[in-house]
Amino acid sequence: MGQPIKVTSLHMTRYMTRSNADTADKGKVQGHWRELDVLRGIAAVMMIANHVGVKFLSPQHTESGLTEAVLFVGSFAPVMFFFITGVGAGIQSGQKKQASRWFSVINKVGILVLADFLMAWSGGSWWRLDFLSFIGLCILILECVRNSKSPVVASAVGLGAVSLLRYLIGPIAHEFGYDQQIWGLSFLLGTEITPGVSYPLAPWLAYPFLGYLVGVAIDRFRSRVEEQRWRAALGLLAVAIVPGIIAVYLALKGAVFFRWGTVSLAFYIISFTALAVCVAFSLMLCSNLCPQFGPRFLSLKGISSLAIVPIHYFLIDTGFWLGLRAIQPAAYYWVMIAILALSFFLAARMDRIGSAVRQISEQGLIRSCLLGLLTASALIILVTHQTHPPTAMVAKTIGQLALCLLFVLPSALMPLPLSRAKA
Template sequence: MLRPIQIIASSRAEDNSGIVEIKADVGTIDPPKMKRLRIPDLLKGLAILFMIQVHIMELFIDYAGRESIVGKVSLFLGGPFTAMVFMIVMGYFVAKSQKTTMRTLLRGVKIFVLGFFLNIGLNFHLLLKIKYAGWPYNPLEYIFGVDILYLAGLSIILLSLLKLIKKYQVIVSLLLLLSVLLLSGPVNEMLTFPERNYITPFIGGNYSWSYFPLFPWLAYPLAGYFFFFAEDSIKQFVSRKKEWAISVFVLLVAAVICFSKMGFNISVDLPAYYHHGFKYGFWALGLLIIWTTIFYLLVKKFRLSRIEQFLAWMGKNITLLYVVQWLIIGNIATAIYQTQALNRFPLWFFGILFVSLILSWLLAKTKIKLA
């Protein structure tokens, strides 16, 4: 989910500023001639649609609309199915990449810097209001709002260092994943200080401008990283012991359903979502395993070429789309923040989606690479 620009004093802790989610594409570190994997691009493409719609719901639609059933479903779809998907896919491709440590580190730094400039760009209208109209907001909370690009950059840097460990990658990454989720609560409490600062929110802390701190969000790139190294073992288990695999999957479905109320409530509560703990993290990972499995089976059975091509293109160009849609939504939101009736949601969604696609397609033609 992405953060709503907290442009009004009474607004809740934003979504992920610039966040939006995510620029998970950031992780698609494909060597020059490596064949692209179809499912990750399709998952990211669908996640972009969820991402754009939730940004519009959070930033444009009024309280009544956000609190309606439609609003709650929108917020839920913008939760586990967006930023987490982006980060998991990113972690997988960092593990898969054959690039040198230095090149991967540099990529992480570039994405982190891109996050800084995107925060300025998407909040540009608001920053002008703060400077020239005297709006009573702290501009540093928007410039250094810990969005998904900041998270992606830091995660790539950390995962590139993790790759220096040549042995036991499955065990090490799994232990780190579990540790991040289990320690998120204590770390966030420990790093929440009365004095304002703009460094520790990148790591953790219950700050309103920290949407994607490393605790707990580093767990999801680690999940993708873990899956890459465990993939062959998982496939062998599924093929050799199908009955056991089906039993495990059924138990997972049952567990996710049992805790679905908790998962849904946290997904639609932005402060709780951005600073969630291990219970929600485990639930979300279980939900995404089920979601990915079902998605894979459906795509395998029903080949809808045009739709797949559309989603795959969006997934492949996720960084461009992420940046473009945020620049549009962020600056419009300053003028109409949470004032639009729910019946205007489709107009805003399809209009912004269309403009974002056109601009991204034109920029893609220039071969400009953002990171």
């Protein structure tokens, strides 16, 4: 039988330390939160449903019936994407801070801004602060938050500040006309439509700030959330009821729900219902009851979440140039499903191409080729956007997909490793 093993306090301490380390390592091995990829997919579905309807439906069908409800739900897509940007940053908050990380951040922001430039040039304008540029701005601001002494406090203060700026200070400034007299104030307060700006700072920055707080919580309590995902999902659905009730009350009082140019208070309030419901659905879709559906059919991994933006625009514009206009609701749903399926398929292929490009040893040559393709696309857009819009549309898509591939390459600004520098 052998001698009995004496369990000392030292043994217990070592066991507990090893157990805690194993638990922590399990959380780290997962790399990223797969529910975040599903959230990106949900946001993409909302985006495509909205854009297809706005582009193809006849006007009378966008303001009545089921299609109006679908378009309204789809209008929360930017809310979702900005929130997801914050969640991703929050999940990474536990990583070690490195000065070289700024090179990667600047590279990403530059790529997103250039992608928006191509979009603006193809439409005949020189610059717009649109969807992708605003995501780049969010990444930049969140990196500053991450490097602050108290990132959680900074995010919470930022969330409260932009809400107060838009719905308390903003209306007062607007009443006295300050937002029209002082340059840049309308962009900050979001009380007036600013030319060239689709997303003013207030209240749109509230969503990445909130996302950062949620991401930090997920990073710290990931195992608990995953073990009790149904309880967490039901809790989120219960929380979603509160802003939903407030929004319904405002609607009964005649409030208007809109987000274009400026964001109404009613839309802002109900947007938190949309966020809570979508996060709850992502938890459910990754549960044991449907382990394959969410991750397999809705997940957007890697650069696919970026590539799906130019891809779905290309498909929609192609349909428009082929004469697909003023369609009936029944046709709209079929067109939407087709564009959704094709967009997700092509976005997944782009992610695979990106993975293959990342494995090529001659990264400098690949970067030069992609930059050359980007430059050629930009020149074609500038020459043809007025005389032949379809050509400009194709060039814009090619240029934006080249930027997607540049996204996976190491930044040209990154310092070389010491061994390579010596060589």
